[in-house]
Amino acid sequence: MRKALVLLGLLVFMQSGVPAASSQESQAPAKPLQYDVAVTLKLIQVYVTDKDGKPVRDLTSKEFSLFDNGRPVTISAFERHDLASAPTGGAAPVLESRPAPEPVETPALNRKFIILFDFAFNTVSGVKASLDAARHFLDTEVQPEDELAFISYSMLKGLKIHEFLTRDHPKVKTALAVVSSKDVAGRADEIELQYWLHVQNPGLGVMSAPPEGMGMSDLEMSRLDSIQQAGNYFRALTRLAQALRLVQGQKSVLFFSNGIPSSLVNASRGVGTSSSISGRQEVHGGTAPTKGSTFQVGNYELRPLQEALFKEFSASDCSIYAFDTRESSKLPALFAFDEMAFMNRPSGGLLNADSGGIFRDDKTTGMDSLKSLSKQTGGKYYSNIILHEKNLDEVSAVTGAYYVLGYSISAAADGKFHDVKVEVKRTGCQVRTQPGYFNPKPYREYTDLEKNIHLFDLALNERSEFQAPKPLHVSALAYDGGQGPKVRALARIPAGLWDELKGETVEIVALFFDAQDSLVSLQRIALAAADHRGKALLFSAGAPARPGQTKCRVVVRDLETGRSAVASTSVHTPPPNRQALAVFSPLPLVEGGGVFHLEGVVKGMAEDPPWRVLYPYDGAAFTPVVGEEAVSAGKLSVILPYSAPGLGVADLVFSANLIDSKSGANLNVPLELRESASRGMVEAQKLELSLAGVPDGRYTLYIHVGNKVTGQVASARAPLTLSR
Numbered sequence: 001m002r003k004a005l006v007l008l009g010l011l012v013f014m015q016s017g018v019p020a021a022s023s024q025e026s027q028a029p030a031k032p033l034q035y036d037v038a039v040t041l042k043l044i045q046v047y048v049t050d051k052d053g054k055p056v057r058d059l060t061s062k063e064f065s066l067f068d069n070g071r072p073v074t075i076s077a078f079e080r081h082d083l084a085s086a087p088t089g090g091a092a093p094v095l096e097s098r099p100a101p102e103p104v105e106t107p108a109l110n111r112k113f114i115i116l117f118d119f120a121f122n123t124v125s126g127v128k129a130s131l132d133a134a135r136h137f138l139d140t141e142v143q144p145e146d147e148l149a150f151i152s153y154s155m156l157k158g159l160k161i162h163e164f165l166t167r168d169h170p171k172v173k174t175a176l177a178v179v180s181s182k183d184v185a186g187r188a189d190e191i192e193l194q195y196w197l198h199v200q201n202p203g204l205g206v207m208s209a210p211p212e213g214m215g216m217s218d219l220e221m222s223r224l225d226s227i228q229q230a231g232n233y234f235r236a237l238t239r240l241a242q243a244l245r246l247v248q249g250q251k252s253v254l255f256f257s258n259g260i261p262s263s264l265v266n267a268s269r270g271v272g273t274s275s276s277i278s279g280r281q282e283v284h285g286g287t288a289p290t291k292g293s294t295f296q297v298g299n300y301e302l303r304p305l306q307e308a309l310f311k312e313f314s315a316s317d318c319s320i321y322a323f324d325t326r327e328s329s330k331l332p333a334l335f336a337f338d339e340m341a342f343m344n345r346p347s348g349g350l351l352n353a354d355s356g357g358i359f360r361d362d363k364t365t366g367m368d369s370l371k372s373l374s375k376q377t378g379g380k381y382y383s384n385i386i387l388h389e390k391n392l393d394e395v396s397a398v399t400g401a402y403y404v405l406g407y408s409i410s411a412a413a414d415g416k417f418h419d420v421k422v423e424v425k426r427t428g429c430q431v432r433t434q435p436g437y438f439n440p441k442p443y444r445e446y447t448d449l450e451k452n453i454h455l456f457d458l459a460l461n462e463r464s465e466f467q468a469p470k471p472l473h474v475s476a477l478a479y480d481g482g483q484g485p486k487v488r489a490l491a492r493i494p495a496g497l498w499d500e501l502k503g504e505t506v507e508i509v510a511l512f513f514d515a516q517d518s519l520v521s522l523q524r525i526a527l528a529a530a531d532h533r534g535k536a537l538l539f540s541a542g543a544p545a546r547p548g549q550t551k552c553r554v555v556v557r558d559l560e561t562g563r564s565a566v567a568s569t570s571v572h573t574p575p576p577n578r579q580a581l582a583v584f585s586p587l588p589l590v591e592g593g594g595v596f597h598l599e600g601v602v603k604g605m606a607e608d609p610p611w612r613v614l615y616p617y618d619g620a621a622f623t624p625v626v627g628e629e630a631v632s633a634g635k636l637s638v639i640l641p642y643s644a645p646g647l648g649v650a651d652l653v654f655s656a657n658l659i660d661s662k663s664g665a666n667l668n669v670p671l672e673l674r675e676s677a678s679r680g681m682v683e684a685q686k687l688e689l690s691l692a693g694v695p696d697g698r699y700t701l702y703i704h705v706g707n708k709v710t711g712q713v714a715s716a717r718a719p720l721t722l723s724r
Contacts, residue, residue: 045250046403047432055401067421077406112147118257119154126325130256133388141396148172159236164456234305241312243450251318258326259366265302310376317434319379322370378432415441443562473627476552476571479584481609482680485545485573489552492626493537503560510541515548523600541600545573582643583714588625589637614641630723638687653706658699
């Protein structure tokens with residue numbers, strides 16, 4: 001299930017008790033705006049529409065005024081995005097540049113969409129309609145540069161990140177494909193409907209019959225449970241909103257939900273139907289109110305939780321486009337009115353049916369909560385999900401034309417909120433932008449979910465905003481010592497990196513993904529930084545391999561500051577064939593040892609034989625060449641494991657060549673055989689290659705082993721960079 005399984009594996013890992021761990025106007029396209037928390041060029045994404053709600057596409061930077069905490073600031077960078085004017089259908093940024101600090105390069109603020117499914121307050125038919133809408137959005141509205149995430153919430157499973165923000169849209173489709181209506185749980189809105197219909201039947205004077213065996217006290221108890229569910233719901237989504245502060249730029253959230261029933265949270269008034277306001281009468285084994293008014297003051301605990309949810313989504317630059325999935329998730333039956341008016345059968349959900357109920361009293365639905373959430377975050381409420389094609393097209397149009405304003409701010413890791421206000425001088429324009437932003441806060445103050453988001457970004461994105469500038473080199477080996485194919489990642493943690501990672505504890509996380517991007521293995525080790533500061537370190541971690549490509553990613557993260565270094569590579573593993581000549585990944589070595597070796601370990605999965613048996617070298621005299629580390633020597637040692645059943649060294653011929661990565665030129669490389677060592681069916685042969693006369697540059701090193709009798713040749717390769 002591709003990256004859905006990746007995120008599931010990451011969540012399991014982090015729930016195990018381990019810390020999860022932007023003077024002259026120009027119309028020519030230019031280099032994207034940049035962002036770096038140290039230099040602090042703050043970017044603000046702005047949407048401008050006319051009085052008819054249509055995007056205004058031709059504003060210049062001089063027509064904007066920008067205020068930070070009430071103070072006017074100078075717009076030092078300006079970007080205009082317009083999907084409609086892009087010839088290829090992608091975003092076409094037009095840049096106006098002004099003098100600004102030189103920041104670290106990072107991608108421009110592209111559109112970000114978060115598909116958020118609510119399984120707790122929803123119906124079976126609503127989930128099905130939501131899936132249809134989400135698939136339509138992916139098939140017809142999404143542009144190649146858009147970043148997508150898929151998140152869900154259910155009462156049983158809580159908040160689940162199926163896919164984090166990615167431009168690999170097929171992976172989001174794959175994650176959606178495994179979702180079904182069986183995820184629906186909680187159904188507190190149906191309890192609320194039955195509760196209020198049992199209290200009164202507004203305007204019709206007819207009492208509702210509760211389900212058999214459920215009297216008023218049972219409904220009241222169920223309603224209390226619903227209130228608790230709603231509280232958990234508010235808290236979980238608030239934590240998500242807070243974590244999304246970490247994601248730079250505006251986020252458009254497509255929220256598919258029934259919403260929280262208004263009467264659970266807010267004050268509600270209705271009219272009774274019997275003779276006395278103080279008396280009660282029995283109805284089908286329960287109780288119903290007598291004549292007079294009933295008044296519910298709402299829930300004093302839920303109201304502030306709901307207000308906090310609205311505030312946090314707004315402050316996290318999230319615009320909520322709410323798609324109400326209740327009545328409109330299916331067409332009403334011919335007798336829908338009669339069914340709701342006379343309550344001839346139970347309503348649904350936890351009460352055993354999936355109600356459509358287009359004539360439900362709105363106080364027992366989530367319409368008001370969805371409307372409020374959309375309004376306060378600058379999004380929009382859509383009442384009829386059946387019209388999702390038209391409505392999603394509108395969302396795409398509104399979010400497809402925007403501006404990015406950049407200005408310099410003073411960095412402060414205090415977590416304080418800054419109020420932002422944007423004005424446009426042209427008359428008739430309406431501005432929608434984030435209400436403000438939070439300064440970065442110390443990593444040690446991150447919530448668990450924020451740490452999860454942080455690690456997801458580091459582990460799954462090729463370039464993360466959270467990375468430190470220091471380089472990290474990683475290489476990968478593929479081999480088979482007789483117990484099945486294995487892969488091993490080698491990462492060099494340079495001495496200088498410790499200057500960036502100043503905390504007391506540092507973690508190293510190695511992740512392995514198969515050809516379908518499913519997580520195969522995750523290994524993690526924590527270090528006391530003081531024990532290694534100023535020293536180079538060689539970290540290795542291994543995992544079982546499946547035939548095909550395996551991607552290895554290593555994350556080094558300071559657990560106090562969150563500063564991180566990340567590197568990734570990939571290696572190909574062929575299908576096992578113990579009868580044929582096989583050559584495994586070569587390991588280049590250079591003279592100079594004494595590097596501290598650190599091994600990642602998976603409990604209960606000790607490797608036999610250990611990889612160092614298949615790659616024997618004297619760690620006091622040699623060190624591996626990792627990734628694109630430059631080699632300055634005139635010769636290179638290589639450990640080459642291979643399997644040649646029934647053949648000895650005299651039956652084989654060894655050769656090597658280099659392919660120039662820039663020109664494609666092929667250079668033969670002289671080699672000599674050195675010592676060898678055997679372990680079962682595997683022979684580890686040491687080779688010495690002469691690099692004299694080879695120009696500096698980046699190459700791919702190929703090692704070939706041929707059978708002198710049959711002519712069969714097996715080859716393996718490794719990257720090699722020369723700089724002398």
